[in-house]
Amino acid sequence: MIADETLNGDLLADLNAAQRDAVETVDRPVLVLAGAGSGKTRVITHKLSYLAARCGYPPESLLALTFTNKAAREMRHRAVRLLGERAERATIGTFHAVGLRVLRRHSSLAGLRPGFVVYDVADQEAVIKRVMIDNDVDPQRIRPAAIANLIEQFKRRGLGPEEVSAGDWVGESGRAQSASEHLAARLYPSYERRMSAMNAVDFGDLLWRVVKMFMSYPLLLADYQRRWRYVLVDEFQDTDEIQGRLIRMLVADSERGSGAGLTVVGDDDQSIYSWRGARIENILNFPNLFDSAHIVRLEQNYRSTGIILEAAGELIARNRKRHAKRLWTSTAPGEKLSLCLCQSDREEAARVAALVRSEGVATPLNEIAVLYRTNAQSRLFEEALGRESIPYRVVGGIRFFERAEVKDVLAYLRLLVNPKDDIAFARVVNKPKRGIGPVTVGRLLELAGARGVGAFEAIPTCASAIKRGETRLRDFHHMLTSVGALQSHATALEVVKALFDRSGYLSQYLSHAGEDVEAQGRHDNLMELVSSVAEFCERAQDPSLKAYLDEVALLTHLDTMTEEEQRVTLMTVHAAKGLEFEVAIVSGLEEGIFPHSNSRLDEGGVEEERRLFYVALTRARKRVFITFAQSRRHWDELAYQAPSRFLNELPAGLVAIAPGSLSFKMGAERRSRDVDGDPEGIVPEVIEPCEGLTLEEARGRRVRHSSFGIGTIVGGREDCVLVDFPHVGQRSIMIRYLELLNS
């Protein structure tokens, strides 16, 4: 085909030698080690197109797996640009979306009934909580979230309730099972029974059940192996055990031998999800698992300036567990990183806002990102930007689909699709108030449980046994059944409108509209939800309610990100992976925050935090600003922050201290002092003079020290005072190392 010839020319001409090697090698497994900004997505999309246009793979025989819907969408978009409309026939999706599609197609083989629903984390925790109560475990003492997490881990490791309760498995960290792992193992079978009774699956099921099904039905697996002749995997460093297994299964047919139809792309330096079960071994052991594997290194960076790359490279070189590599660029060195040292988190926020304002003069706001380690840090930035009237968007945090009123409506919809969904039933049965309280619900759940049916389904037969709530329950059942009947012919939008009409859910917020700001907000959110459903119905091939719920279940925080308007973006560093901006402002470079205090618990923790900082730095094309706050308010306590160790790991010559910063000793200077054998060990790196302090006024005053915390001055001389600290006792300290407190 002529069109193909043209495409082929473009396909390879666009690429550098290493990228071309990665694309052209199709006869054996390929591992692409792709540094930040080295054109990883470009390699995958080009290879996808190359396979179809040049190697005779029909598009429908190609499978590309990603982690986020956004990445999948981007990939599909770019493949269509390269290959034309037929790229749509390739399967491009997230692991979970593809898993769900496979399960839907073979639900009975997977041990599920048609119409099963996908539970999100909150639903899952609600189930766990009930299981805990059933098993006389106090949900107050052990958080259901912790148990949910552990059960998720079991599934990620391919362990079913049988294996786990048989006891022949080892704990995640080390050999022995911890107490909570033990408890999770005990509750696991009941949890699975409960989920199954409600015809529900959790996130982990979407992959684990597929793997299990493929193991039980080799012919089915063979079907999929024949269908997907070539598999491409993005962000391979983030794959976990079950994902690794799934990939290996898909490419393990005899014809392909040792996984010829497989290309994986990843960067061990950007592996930041080990806490979620990602196995770096998947990428490190790839050459051992596939002995004919071809390894391609992409080390030319097309994104950042020379200085940003050098600083990031110097930093990441301190990690021991990594493939040695060095990114390079042919572009100019650019500007130094700017380090802004602030007295407090409030000042940090104000200075970030000022920075956004000044940068925003020359740079579109869409090209500026404020990055932080934890979501909680976003609030101050939002307030400061709001005060300055700078438009911003927050990625993550409380997501639209996690808002209480939105979840209520989704629960209604789920109950319509699946009358066995007791979690959804319990959530909505009394919203708005219908006089059906916990007592009635509990009684009904008990009766339904005894019959092995869902609570909602049980109403017609069991309601008569519940004297007080009988009529109200029957009314509720009647109302919802009438809405549910629409499903056979109506779109999701029509069902939602009918639900709002008949349930009275919307009008509870309508009646207060105008006077009640909160109700107004909730009402707006419900309207937003209606738009989302309407938009879905226009776009989707299958506009049914079921299809809508499937899509919503797999949405992530990144997917609600809108890009039309000019706004500065606020997000966690994790959320920023894979994105790039002209300007990155990386905040909160403090011990305990970045690296996070919890990372000290396990051995590789600090290395992972360092990779995270590396990811943050390499998001920027042109300029990086780093901020530090000397004091930070947690809850209602003021915490004194030490500068992050990472600051001292940046080459001092590549960092400029921003004007107006606290005084600070940078890397080289500090290191040379360490070599001299400073007897104090930890020297305060941030020094703020205690100005205008005389001893008469000073006695009894409260002061703060960077290492010892808050203490009281009990004596001393002009420039050196004796301070009593609660934990370390009395110390003689130079006044200039102390901060005077007002109280």
Place this chain on the structure above:
DNA sequence: TCCCAGCGCCTTTTT
């Protein structure tokens, strides 16, 4: 059954 005040916990990162 509903309402509200008071308390305790939270804060790592999310497919």
Place this chain on the structure above:
DNA sequence: GGCGCTGGGA
């Protein structure tokens, strides 16, 4: 500073 849970009172 917020959210969910709890317990007492209406």
